[in-house]
Amino acid sequence: xxxxxxxxxxYFLLVALIPALIPVxxxxxxxxxxxxxxxxxTEFSETTLEPEQQLREMEWFITAAKPYRNMTVRVVSxxxxxxxxxxxxxxxxxxxxTGIKVIHEVTGEDDVIKKLQAQIDLNFSxxxxxxxxxxxxxxxxxxxxVVPISEFIAGDGAEVTLPTLDLEDFIGLRFTTAxxxxxxxxxDQQFANLYWYRHDWFSRPELKQQFQARYGYELxxxxxxxxxxxxxxxxxxxxxxxxxxxxxxxxxxxxxDPSLGWRFSDAWLSMAGVGDPGIPNGLPVDEWGIRIEGxxxxxxxxxxxxxxxxxxxxxxxxKFVDWLHKYAPPEAQRMNFTQAGAVPGRGNIAQQIFxxxxxxxxxxxxxxxxxxxxxxxxxxxxxxxxxxxxxQGMKLxxxxxxxxxxxxxxxxxxxxAAWLYAQFVVSKTVSLRKTLVGLAPIRLSDIESEYFTDIAxxxxxxxEFYRSPARNYWTPTGSNVPDYPGLSNLWWQNIGAAVDGSxxxxxxxxxxxxxxxxxxxxxxxxxxxxxxxxxxxxxxEDYWYQQPGAPKAKLVNENPKGVTQSYPQSLERWR
Amino acid sequence: MISRSRLCELICxxxxxxxxxxxxxxxxxxxxxxxxxxxxxxxxxxxxxMVQESSADSKSADxxxxxxxxxxxxNKRTGNSASAEQTARSLTRASGLAVDIVEQLFSRxxxxxxxxxxxWSRAYRMAANDRQGCLFPVQRTQExxxxxxxxxxxxxxxTGFFTRADFPASIRTLDDVRDLRIASYRGNAIADYLTGxxxxxxxxxxxxxxxxxxxxxxxxxxxxxxxxxxxFIRKSSGTDVHNQLTxxxxxxxxxxxxxxxxxxxxxxxxxxxxxxxxxTIELIRDKYR
Numbered sequence: 129x130x131x132x133x134x135x136x137x138x139y140f141l142l143v144a145l146i147p148a149l150i151p152v153x154x155x156x157x158x159x160x161x162x163x164x165x166x167x168x169x170t171e172f173s174e175t176t177l178e179p180e181q182q183l184r185e186m187e188w189f190i191t192a193a194k195p196y197r198n199m200t201v202r203v204v205s206x207x208x209x210x211x212x213x214x215x216x217x218x219x220x221x222x223x224x225x226t227g228i229k230v231i232h233e234v235t236g237e238d239d240v241i242k243k244l245q246a247q248i249d250l251n252f253s254x255x256x257x258x259x260x261x262x263x264x265x266x267x268x269x270x271x272x273x274v275v276p277i278s279e280f281i282a283g284d285g286a287e288v289t290l291p292t293l294d295l296e297d298f299i300g301l302r303f304t305t306a307x308x309x310x311x312x313x314x315x316d317q318q319f320a321n322l323y324w325y326r327h328d329w330f331s332r333p334e335l336k337q338q339f340q341a342r343y344g345y346e347l348x349x350x351x352x353x354x355x356x357x358x359x360x361x362x363x364x365x366x367x368x369x370x371x372x373x374x375x376x377x378x379x380x381x382x383x384x385d386p387s388l389g390w391r392f393s394d395a396w397l398s399m400a401g402v403g404d405p406g407i408p409n410g411l412p413v414d415e416w417g418i419r420i421e422g423x424x425x426x427x428x429x430x431x432x433x434x435x436x437x438x439x440x441x442x443x444x445x446x447k448f449v450d451w452l453h454k455y456a457p458p459e460a461q462r463m464n465f466t467q468a469g470a471v472p473g474r475g476n477i478a479q480q481i482f483x484x485x486x487x488x489x490x491x492x493x494x495x496x497x498x499x500x501x502x503x504x505x506x507x508x509x510x511x512x513x514x515x516x517x518x519x520q521g522m523k524l525x526x527x528x529x530x531x532x533x534x535x536x537x538x539x540x541x542x543x544x545a546a547w548l549y550a551q552f553v554v555s556k557t558v559s560l561r562k563t564l565v566g567l568a569p570i571r572l573s574d575i576e577s578e579y580f581t582d583i584a585x586x587x588x589x590x591x592e593f594y595r596s597p598a599r600n601y602w603t604p605t606g607s608n609v610p611d612y613p614g615l616s617n618l619w620w621q622n623i624g625a626a627v628d629g630s631x632x633x634x635x636x637x638x639x640x641x642x643x644x645x646x647x648x649x650x651x652x653x654x655x656x657x658x659x660x661x662x663x664x665x666x667x668x669e670d671y672w673y674q675q676p677g678a679p680k681a682k683l684v685n686e687n688p689k690g691v692t693q694s695y696p697q698s699l700e701r702w703r
Numbered sequence: 704m705i706s707r708s709r710l711c712e713l714i715c716x717x718x719x720x721x722x723x724x725x726x727x728x729x730x731x732x733x734x735x736x737x738x739x740x741x742x743x744x745x746x747x748x749x750x751x752x753m754v755q756e757s758s759a760d761s762k763s764a765d766x767x768x769x770x771x772x773x774x775x776x777x778n779k780r781t782g783n784s785a786s787a788e789q790t791a792r793s794l795t796r797a798s799g800l801a802v803d804i805v806e807q808l809f810s811r812x813x814x815x816x817x818x819x820x821x822x823w824s825r826a827y828r829m830a831a832n833d834r835q836g837c838l839f840p841v842q843r844t845q846e847x848x849x850x851x852x853x854x855x856x857x858x859x860x861x862t863g864f865f866t867r868a869d870f871p872a873s874i875r876t877l878d879d880v881r882d883l884r885i886a887s888y889r890g891n892a893i894a895d896y897l898t899g900x901x902x903x904x905x906x907x908x909x910x911x912x913x914x915x916x917x918x919x920x921x922x923x924x925x926x927x928x929x930x931x932x933x934x935f936i937r938k939s940s941g942t943d944v945h946n947q948l949t950x951x952x953x954x955x956x957x958x959x960x961x962x963x964x965x966x967x968x969x970x971x972x973x974x975x976x977x978x979x980x981x982x983t984i985e986l987i988r989d990k991y992r
Contacts, residue, residue: 202952204952215876215877215878216876216877216878217876217878219875219876220875220876223875231948231949231950232876233950233951233952234877235896235951236844236845237845238845238848239843239844239845239954242843242855242954243952243954246855246856246859246954249976250856250976250979252859252979254859254952255952383849384849385845385846385848385849386845386848386849387845464845464846620849621849624849
């Protein structure tokens with residue numbers, strides 16, 4: 129098509145004709161369209177829309193933004209590539225095109241949550257919008273502090289809602305929809321937690337031979353934790369050096385700060401097999417070990433029917449601590465999420481069981497030793513191996529869905545201006561380009577585009593993951609968690625003691641389960657509504673172990689034989 | 704040549720001072736303790752600073768500070784530290800937006816406290832090691848989260864990129880300062896934040912010095928708290944510096960030693976929430992705007 133082959137010519141012809149269509153008095157609109165044309169030509173040429181469709185979207189933004197021109201909107205998000213692109217590039221484009229200035233702050237995820245909580249607690253508007261993980265969906269729908277976007281679109285926000293927003297195109301919408309059927313948040317970026325490994329090392333014949341001789345099966349993508357552990361030991365203890373460099377078979381982080389909590393609450397227990405089968409989070413016991421009845425959380429401890437201190441959860445914690453101490457670089461114990469993220473790219477890590485694809489863009493730098501000079505990765509990402517308690521039909525990984533969230537304490541005109549910006553950064557005009565920069569896709573139309581086909585070879589399995597049904601099975605924290613900001617703190621505050629060795633995994637998980645129950649007991653009386661917690665009475669643990677499903681009794685053998693599979697076979701698991 | 708008063712002022716900023724304020728329990732609050740909590744802070748107008756007692760009733764935070772600076776540097780000149788401290792106690796006290804908030808917070812909670820103004824790194828270390836110590840107003844970051852128990856936010860502050868009026872470029876986003884030389888002060892989490900992006904951050908111990916460095920073009924940008932910057936710009940009678948972009952909002956809290964009983968922390972949190980709800984925080988803030 130001519131538009132495809134000569135997009136710039138089409139932009140020029142279309143925009144050249146636009147002045148004739150605009151009233152002579154409204155020169156500001158024409159100026160804005162000139163700005164839009166500039167941005168479309170220079171930044172947003174990679175798109176699933178035709179150029180004239182892009183221009184029509186921009187015209188709509190210009191018109192809808194008129195009442196809010198010269199307003200300054202302040203929003204906040206976590207510190208990942210997709211949000212840096214928004215803060216540094218898209219905020220500028222939006223201001224040039226609409227006249228609404230946006231200050232898009234980027235900070236740690238924990239800080240985003242603290243600020244959101246402060247605004248709720250103090251009923252004081254700090255930000256006009258938050259890009260807040262959908263992990264808080266259970267909090268939002270119970271709290272009555274968040275404006276559900278489905279209600280906003282139908283009400284106050286109707287005249288500022290983009291006609292081409294196309295909600296059905298968002299792959300993460302199910303994660304931002306609560307049990308009450310309302311959509312609370314609009315997805316802005318998504319990334320998953322997958323297994324990462326050095327495909328080039330795993331393909332070396334001499335290493336394959338050594339592994340086979342020692343462990344009795346092929347060095348390949350691990351299917352279970354036993355194989356992961358064998359591979360970790362193989363590289364850290366026996367191989368030790370590759371091409372003159374000290375190498376490790378495992379990477380993780382253990383510093384006692386909030387990010388240690390995410391290492392667990394982001395599906396680690398479900399990977400071990402702690403909860404029950406059932407997508408998205410396990411039913412009736414989820415990946416936090418919380419049992420749900422109807423929509424009411426009834427307990428986290430085994431004594432109340434939960435699984436947070438069950439043998440499976442203790443196993444998950446013990447494996448995390450053991451591997452960190454035995455097989456990861458020594459400095460990993462003092463690292464946090466951000467610091468650890470860059471380590472595999474340095475070229476001395478063989479595999480990482482818990483790797484956030486938010487780091488993919490940074491991992492593709494051709495200057496890194498993990499890539500060839502042309503940028504082709506020597507690494508791959510694959511489905512995460514599962515623990516001994518895991519069963520078919522259970523959640524096997526985590527997906528982060530950063531989503532636009534609007535609090536009721538924000539004045540409605542400011543909310544409308546922020547909603548315009550939110551829609552701009554996820555609009556079809558912009559979203560493909562943002563996805564190519566940040567590699568955190570949100571729209572099915574982007575994922576299925578030819579652009580994605582063309583780049584698939586550069587990203588070691590990311591495109592394959594997002595084109596498969598697995599994108600629905602790697603899920604965020606679900607609606608069972610009634611107060612994410614409050615309860616998520618308990619994870620890192622307790623797990624740290626297992627990392628530094630001051631307490632055993634069993635002691636830590638028992639303590640964590642008690643604290644989680646205590647907090648939910650408090651919420652039972654503080655919260656309102658039909659979905660507030662209602663703790664089960666304490667019963668003997670044996671009673672619960674005799675019931676079907678989670679909590680599960682201790683397995684006789686928590687270390688079954690390791691199983692591996694080829695990379696193509698592993699991708700089949702996503703299909 | 705540097706003026707005598709300016710010399711006094713500089714000296715006083717580099718000499719750490721201790722001023723003790725004792726606040727007795729004022730009501731029959733539920734948390735009853737004989738403990739005296741030490742609240743460490745650094746000199747950072749208008750949040751924490753020394754003021755002369757006689758001028759304490761003044762409505763102008765600027766005048767409080769300038770009077771204080773002269774008095775304290777005079778003490779330093781005697782060369783007698785005990786005497787200096789004694790004189791400081793008799794003539795000066797800690798004040799400021801954050802000091803006023805924590806004083807009232809502890810008073811409402813029925814807790815005894817004293818404020819110590821120290822250099823940042825020493826104040827931080829003391830709060831981490833003193834089982835009855837707290838640090839304020841601290842920018843609450845993920846990295847600091849685990850080291851303390853938090854009562855937060857005491858105040859919500861903003862940080863801006865300040866440039867000279869004749870600076871040739873506009874700063875619209877964080878990326879626009881990537882290749883510039885940025886001044887910040889030690890202890891400011893924003894310095895760590897910008898350094899984390901690989902930006903060229905030049906750290907000093909004194910925001911007034913940073914302003915001067917900006918004015919004489921030693922740096923391109925001054926990343927400073929908007930109230931602190933306004934304080935020093937007014938003080939220097941400067942009209943040649945302005946805020947190009949308020950780029951970051953910070954929750955500043957009271958960071959207390961992990962050994963302090965959780966009941967005490969809960970009471971402080973409760974009282975802080977009340978201070979927001981009844982308008983006390985806003986009133987104190989207005990005093991320093």
